[in-house]
Amino acid sequence: MTPHKLPLRNLLRRPGRTAALTVLVVFLALSLFAGSVIVMSLNSGLGSLENRLGADLIVVPATARGKVDPEKIWLQGTTGYYYMSASKLEEIRGMQGVAQASAQVYLASLRADCCSMPIQVIGFDPETDFTIRPWIGERLKADLGPLEVVVGSRVSAGVNETIRIYGESCLVIARLAPTGTGLDTAVYCTMDTMAALLQAARDLNHELKIDGDPARVVSAIYVKAVPGEADRLETAIRQTRNPKVTVIRARTVTSDVERSLGGVAHTITVLIVCVWILALILLTAAFLLLGGERRREFAALRALGMSRGGLAGIALKEALLVSLFGGLIGIGLALLFLLPFSGLIESALGLPFLQPGWQTMLILAAGTLLAVCAAGSMASVFSARRLSRVDISTIMREGA
Amino acid sequence: MKKRDIAFGLIVGILGLVLAVGAQTFARPCVHADGSAAVCATVKTWLTVEGGLIAVLSGLSMIRPNAVTQGIAAAGGLLAALTPGLLIPICKSDMMACQRVTRPTALVIGILVGIVSLWWLALTLTAKRREARS
Amino acid sequence: MSLLDIRHVSKIYGELRALDDVSLKVEQGEWVAIMGPSGSGKSTMMNIIGCMDKPTKGEVILDGTDIARESSKRLTDIRRDKIGLIFQQFHMVNYLTAVENVMVSQYYHSMPDEAEALEALDRVGLRERARHLPSQLSGGEQQRVCVARALINHPEIILADEPTGNLDETNENIVLDLFRQLHNEGTTLIVVTHDPEVADAAQRTIVLEHGRLVREVINEHFGE
Numbered sequence: 001m002t003p004h005k006l007p008l009r010n011l012l013r014r015p016g017r018t019a020a021l022t023v024l025v026v027f028l029a030l031s032l033f034a035g036s037v038i039v040m041s042l043n044s045g046l047g048s049l050e051n052r053l054g055a056d057l058i059v060v061p062a063t064a065r066g067k068v069d070p071e072k073i074w075l076q077g078t079t080g081y082y083y084m085s086a087s088k089l090e091e092i093r094g095m096q097g098v099a100q101a102s103a104q105v106y107l108a109s110l111r112a113d114c115c116s117m118p119i120q121v122i123g124f125d126p127e128t129d130f131t132i133r134p135w136i137g138e139r140l141k142a143d144l145g146p147l148e149v150v151v152g153s154r155v156s157a158g159v160n161e162t163i164r165i166y167g168e169s170c171l172v173i174a175r176l177a178p179t180g181t182g183l184d185t186a187v188y189c190t191m192d193t194m195a196a197l198l199q200a201a202r203d204l205n206h207e208l209k210i211d212g213d214p215a216r217v218v219s220a221i222y223v224k225a226v227p228g229e230a231d232r233l234e235t236a237i238r239q240t241r242n243p244k245v246t247v248i249r250a251r252t253v254t255s256d257v258e259r260s261l262g263g264v265a266h267t268i269t270v271l272i273v274c275v276w277i278l279a280l281i282l283l284t285a286a287f288l289l290l291g292g293e294r295r296r297e298f299a300a301l302r303a304l305g306m307s308r309g310g311l312a313g314i315a316l317k318e319a320l321l322v323s324l325f326g327g328l329i330g331i332g333l334a335l336l337f338l339l340p341f342s343g344l345i346e347s348a349l350g351l352p353f354l355q356p357g358w359q360t361m362l363i364l365a366a367g368t369l370l371a372v373c374a375a376g377s378m379a380s381v382f383s384a385r386r387l388s389r390v391d392i393s394t395i396m397r398e399g400a
Numbered sequence: 401m402k403k404r405d406i407a408f409g410l411i412v413g414i415l416g417l418v419l420a421v422g423a424q425t426f427a428r429p430c431v432h433a434d435g436s437a438a439v440c441a442t443v444k445t446w447l448t449v450e451g452g453l454i455a456v457l458s459g460l461s462m463i464r465p466n467a468v469t470q471g472i473a474a475a476g477g478l479l480a481a482l483t484p485g486l487l488i489p490i491c492k493s494d495m496m497a498c499q500r501v502t503r504p505t506a507l508v509i510g511i512l513v514g515i516v517s518l519w520w521l522a523l524t525l526t527a528k529r530r531e532a533r534s
Numbered sequence: 535m536s537l538l539d540i541r542h543v544s545k546i547y548g549e550l551r552a553l554d555d556v557s558l559k560v561e562q563g564e565w566v567a568i569m570g571p572s573g574s575g576k577s578t579m580m581n582i583i584g585c586m587d588k589p590t591k592g593e594v595i596l597d598g599t600d601i602a603r604e605s606s607k608r609l610t611d612i613r614r615d616k617i618g619l620i621f622q623q624f625h626m627v628n629y630l631t632a633v634e635n636v637m638v639s640q641y642y643h644s645m646p647d648e649a650e651a652l653e654a655l656d657r658v659g660l661r662e663r664a665r666h667l668p669s670q671l672s673g674g675e676q677q678r679v680c681v682a683r684a685l686i687n688h689p690e691i692i693l694a695d696e697p698t699g700n701l702d703e704t705n706e707n708i709v710l711d712l713f714r715q716l717h718n719e720g721t722t723l724i725v726v727t728h729d730p731e732v733a734d735a736a737q738r739t740i741v742l743e744h745g746r747l748v749r750e751v752i753n754e755h756f757g758e
Contacts, residue, residue, distance in 0.1 A: 002637075002638075002641050002646055003638060003641055003642075006627070006630075006638075009629055009630065010629050013629035014629070015404065016403070019407075077495065117493050117495040117496060154494040154495065155493075155494070156492035156493045156494060157492075185494070185495055296623075296625060297625075297627055297628065299625065300625035300626070300627060301627065301638070302610075303584075303586070303613070303619050303621075303625070304614070304619075304638060304639045304642055304683075305610060305611075305613060305614030305639075305642030305643065306610075306642060307607065307610055308606075336508050336511060336512070337508060340503070340504030340507050340508060341504045341508075343494060343495075343499065343500040343504075344500045344501055344504065347500065392586045393577070393581035393584075393586040393587050
């Protein structure tokens with residue numbers, strides 16, 4: 001038995017008191033760690049959305065919004081489709097100020113059975129595409145063949161498995177890295193595969209509202225403007241007819257998300273600050289109150305020869321042990337909720353949500369633990385100071 | 401009844417009840433549009449039974465602390481955590497309710513029940529050993 | 535040279551003279567009782583001898599060192615090395631067992647040694663109760679643990695403040711018997727008490743009143 005063991009022994013012998021202090025620290029760690037992970041996930045989600053919508057303008061048919069908001073397809077994984085003639089792509093490509101333009105075609109699969117949701121299928125042109133290809137390129141070096149697809153990270157089918165879309169079996173040849181956006185729930189294929197799928201849907205009498213050849217339609221045209229030309233180009237495209245189109249500024253989508261994200265982040269930060277202020281006040285009060293009960297014990301140790309520093313050390317060590325224990329529980333609980341419920345959090349927030357990798361999580365956990373230990377020690381400083389200055393002679397004479 | 405047993409019993413019991421009630425309400429697996437049972441409907445029944453069992457065992461162990469009932473409660477927690485997906489199949493799609501809500505709920509509650517019950521069990525065994533020694 | 539030489543010591547708190555020009559010598563191996571009514575300055579005297587307080591005036595020479603001039607840190611060292619303290623309220627660390635309470639005291643002096651601590655408890659008749667917490671011990675047993683804790687480091691002086699104040703007659707006799715043994719082994723004992731029976735057990739009794747040493751009585755029946 002040495003005095004180094006006193007803090008732990010005291011904590012173990014008073015489980016009720018230790019549990020109460022630990023719960024306060026758990027709140028500190030839980031709020032800080034979970035809040036930081038959520039804010040960081042939202043920021044990463046926004047970053048990946050900006051990359052995936054890597055165009056200045058996105059042109060969709062004017063009738064699109066009546067069916068489904070294109071933003072919902074990109075952000076929340078809502079399925080939907082709308083079409084316009086592929087000639088629109090040629091028209092836009094011919095316009096002044098266009099640096100790059102590439103089309104995508106959308107199709108929503110049917111719900112295969114009770115256990116699946118409809119999937120958004122996105123066809124793109126590998127020759128001209130500049131938004132999906134770089135993303136796919138991270139996982140797939142070869143070109144996509146006929147009826148071959150690449151799936152988003154949240155699509156349940158694995159590599160080399162087949163997905164049946166309108167009766168056509170499509171082979172999954174790669175799985176994309178998560179983006180935290182609605183694009184994770186989509187399936188990607190070439191325009192040829194898409195044309196075959198559209199034809200298959202038509203053959204099954206699925207109402208697509210396509211006039212003419214399914215190989216000659218597009219759903220969205222991604223346009224990269226010559227620098228400084230975006231505003232003028234937007235106006236010019238808006239004025240085109242047959243069909244009329246809606247022009248969406250990618251930056252508007254991301255800045256809308258950024259605004260919502262700012263709101264959520266602000267709320268989380270306010271919550272964290274409130275929890276911390278309250279918990280720190282309670283912790284400081286608890287340490288002071290409990291310290292008052294222990295004046296005699298500390299006076300006895302002082303009488304036995306412990307130095308003032310030694311007494312303060314015991315009080316601080318106890319606070320540090322509680323902080324470390326509570327911090328680990330808090331982080332563990334946060335992880336236990338955040339990891340399995342990330343899908344639910346994402347759909348509840350309706351914002352891109354990309355959880356950081358384990359290295360970042362580890363750094364965040366270490367930072368949280370450090371902050372909680374510092375806070376716990378700070379909260380016990382007053383108590384430690386008071387206990388280290390106990391007047392042995394007075395306390396020793398006090399009645400039982 | 402010791403204060404410690406009441407605290408542990410309440411925690412485990414409430415977790416068990418949340419699991420049982422949750423499987424029928426906020427964390428219930430997918431249902432058909434017509435209300436008939438989906439593939440994962442069996443999970444609902446199992447989670448309700450497991451949650452109820454955990455609650456009953458914790459109540460019993462609160463009244464009379466017993467290492468066996470605490471051990472079974474811990475095993476029940478583990479079973480509940482593994483039920484959706486591993487022991488009983490659920491929908492594959494990541495976007496379905498059983499994947500988004502039922503499975504995480506069972507996993508989190510199951511792990512918490514397991515940890516708390518094992519802790520309780522360890523304390524009960526230590527107390528018994530100490531009693532035997534003195 | 536005396537082990538303890540108190541020369542013209544005063545302790546003044548504002549208007550109050552808790553000790554007023556007190557002088558006293560205690561020889562090595564002597565057993566001295568300090569008596570007096572409440573407020574006579576007994577506790578102040580004990581605090582000063584026990585290095586827990588400093589006098590306002592005068593010198594307190596303990597084993598050749600004037601403790602009135604020493605720093606607080608040095609006083610802690612002297613208390614740890616030379617003095618064994620026994621209190622009326624026992625003041626045990628309540629979450630440590632009897633043997634651990636003794637070992638904590640050992641730690642500040644040298645190195646904790648469980649066998650030696652158990653031996654000390656054996657000496658006060660408590661080896662069987664070594665693994666019990668203070669709450670599981672009676673008042674008399676707690677005081678005996680405190681005696682074991684005080685003597686474990688073989689101090690020059692054992693300073694006891696009302697050591698039997700909270701004990702019944704049986705336990706009072708046990709503690710006094712322990713003091714007799716310690717005295718026979720050559721330990722210097724200073725016992726602050728208001729109980730004449732406890733004072734009678736000592737070789738010499740000092741009586742304080744209003745902070746002044748008013749009487750000194752040699753116990754002629756000592757040792758009988």
